[in-house]
Amino acid sequence: MLLFAFSDFARHQGLRIQPKLFPRGLPTTIMLRHRDSALHAENKQRILAFVGGKLGRKPPTPEQEEVDSADTDAFYEDCVKWLRDHTREPAKAFKLVLEENITYGFRRNLLGMKYIGLGLSALTLVLAGAISFMRYRAEPQEGFEPTTFKYACYGDQFRLIFSGSLGCCRNTVSADPTSLITTGAQLARTACHRLHPNARLYWIS
Numbered sequence: 001m002l003l004f005a006f007s008d009f010a011r012h013q014g015l016r017i018q019p020k021l022f023p024r025g026l027p028t029t030i031m032l033r034h035r036d037s038a039l040h041a042e043n044k045q046r047i048l049a050f051v052g053g054k055l056g057r058k059p060p061t062p063e064q065e066e067v068d069s070a071d072t073d074a075f076y077e078d079c080v081k082w083l084r085d086h087t088r089e090p091a092k093a094f095k096l097v098l099e100e101n102i103t104y105g106f107r108r109n110l111l112g113m114k115y116i117g118l119g120l121s122a123l124t125l126v127l128a129g130a131i132s133f134m135r136y137r138a139e140p141q142e143g144f145e146p147t148t149f150k151y152a153c154y155g156d157q158f159r160l161i162f163s164g165s166l167g168c169c170r171n172t173v174s175a176d177p178t179s180l181i182t183t184g185a186q187l188a189r190t191a192c193h194r195l196h197p198n199a200r201l202y203w204i205s
């Protein structure tokens with residue numbers, strides 16, 4: 001029960017800081033925009049048409065994107081959510097996407113708890129110093145014992161882990177959108193093949 005509560009709290013902290021990580025929008029959303037050139041235009045159209053069909057919505061045009069970018073971004077986010085929800089099972093078919101999402105979520109949540117980790121680190125150092133000082137006052141003949149600071153090592157571990165999470169979080173998510181969007185392309189291609197046996201001739205990979 002406590003473990004579940006702690007993991008839920010960590011997830012909440014991670015979601016809270018996520019907008020600060022990507023002020024221009026999530027990489028997956030950016031890749032689906034018409035004005036972004038990371039994906040070939042025809043590939044992008046096929047992905048949007050396929051997922052849009054699953055959502056029962058018509059994909060926005062480049063002109064609509066220029067007029068109302070917020071509304072079109074909401075559509076792209078819904079597309080990404082659909083892809084994410086439908087690539088969790090079966091795990092073997094989308095193993096890379098699942099692993100990337102888990103890794104990113106773990107590091108994002110860890111970063112969200114950065115200041116809690118730093119606070120625990122500072123508290124550990126203070127307690128270790130206080131214990132050492134009291135032992136020195138009680139038994140001055142033995143002198144100061146540096147080994148007491150072994151407890152501070154735990155604080156150092158918190159500091160190193162939480163302070164280094166930002167770069168890891170961004171590095172992970174830089175790979176994640178490509179694998180997720182590529183999965184969307186594979187799903188769209190499979191659906192296209194079912195409709196037309198020679199669809200591979202017209203697919204741009």
